[in-house]
Amino acid sequence: MKIILHLFFFCSLLSLFACVSPNQRILDSDQSQLQLRQIQSRVFDTADKEKTLRAIIATLQDLNFVIDKADLDLGTVSGTKLDGYSLRMTVSTYPRGKQLVLRANTQYNITPVTDPEPYQQFFAALSRALFLAAQNVD
Amino acid sequence: METGQVIAKIAIIALVGGNMPIDTTQKIRASVVTHPVDSRNTALRVTFQRIVWNENNEISKSERLKDPYLYQEFFDKLSKALFLEAQSL
Numbered sequence: 001m002k003i004i005l006h007l008f009f010f011c012s013l014l015s016l017f018a019c020v021s022p023n024q025r026i027l028d029s030d031q032s033q034l035q036l037r038q039i040q041s042r043v044f045d046t047a048d049k050e051k052t053l054r055a056i057i058a059t060l061q062d063l064n065f066v067i068d069k070a071d072l073d074l075g076t077v078s079g080t081k082l083d084g085y086s087l088r089m090t091v092s093t094y095p096r097g098k099q100l101v102l103r104a105n106t107q108y109n110i111t112p113v114t115d116p117e118p119y120q121q122f123f124a125a126l127s128r129a130l131f132l133a134a135q136n137v138d
Numbered sequence: 139m140e141t142g143q144v145i146a147k148i149a150i151i152a153l154v155g156g157n158m159p160i161d162t163t164q165k166i167r168a169s170v171v172t173h174p175v176d177s178r179n180t181a182l183r184v185t186f187q188r189i190v191w192n193e194n195n196e197i198s199k200s201e202r203l204k205d206p207y208l209y210q211e212f213f214d215k216l217s218k219a220l221f222l223e224a225q226s227l
Contacts, residue, residue, distance in 0.1 A: 057171055058183075064202050066185045067169040080167075082187045082200035 031114055039116045041103045042123045042134040049075055049093060052100055055129040056091050063125060065089065085109055089122070101137060102126075159192035161199070168212075184212055 029036065046052060049072070056077045057067055065079035065087075075093035080086060089106045104122055106113035113119075123134040140161060147158045167187040175181050186203035 054173060061171070061183060061185055066167055066187045066202075067171055070171075079169075080187070082167075082189065082202060084200060086200060 029112075029114075036114060037103070038137065039114065039119055040105060041101060041137045043096065043137055044100050044102060044127075044130060044132050044134060045098075046100055046130070046132060047095060047098050049095070049100065052093055052102070052130065053077055055126060056093075056102075059122070059126045059129045060089065060091075062129075063122070102134075159194045159196070159198070161190050162193045163191040165189045166203075182216075184209065186212075 044052065053070065053072060053075065057070060057079075060067060060077065060079040063081065064083070065081045068078045068080055068088075070077045076090060078088065078090040080088045085108060087106065087108055089104060091102060091104045093100050093102050095101075102123075104119055106118060127134045143158075143160045147160055150156055150158045165188065167189070168184060170182060170184045172180050172182045186208060188199065188201060188203055189197060190199040192198045
């Protein structure tokens with residue numbers, strides 16, 4: 001009887017943990033914020049926001065994304081690629097002197113993409129579209 | 139709902155008694171991006187995707203639509219619409 005009671009107590013404790021953790025840890029990330037910023041950001045030698053945003057739209061379309069939203073004032077473009085999976089990407093731009101800083105964010109199904117490679121590929125394609133080199137953010 | 143799937147479902151039920159869900163709902167997503175080429179011309183790029191759900195409400199397909207015919211048809215309809223707009227009909 002005592003064992004059953006203990007087991008019951010253990011199980012209810014376990015279910016309690018299972019309930020609490022996802023809500024409390026929802027803003028956790030498994031990498032340092034700085035590292036993720038470096039992976040997702042690049043600087044381009046241009047101050048032309050509209051031209052850059054149009055290049056981002058065209059690059060996403062070349063990579064088979066469908067554009068969901070684009071906003072010139074905020075400098076953001078979002079798109080989704082569907083191919084048996086869902087890949088959503090948002091690119092935001094902000095000026096830094098005579099340059100533009102770009103940051104891309106990607107989500108594969110329900111998982112954020114933190115691997116550097118897909119971002120490198122995206123920025124390489126974008127560089128070709130802009131005829132400008134993508135530089136790392138210092 | 140595709141005829142081929144219905145036939146396949148009937149065949150599977152008859153042969154092995156199992157069930158095969160049929161596609162029932164689809165959502166087409168289209169995105170149109172325009173940009174001015176010069177003072178008289180506008181360039182337009184359209185892209186299509188679709189998400190298909192089966193009768194169990196599960197996503198059975200999510201894909202980009204590649205058929206050139208679809209794009210051709212869109213541009214034909216758009217040309218006609220622009221002509222009608224210009225004539226104020």
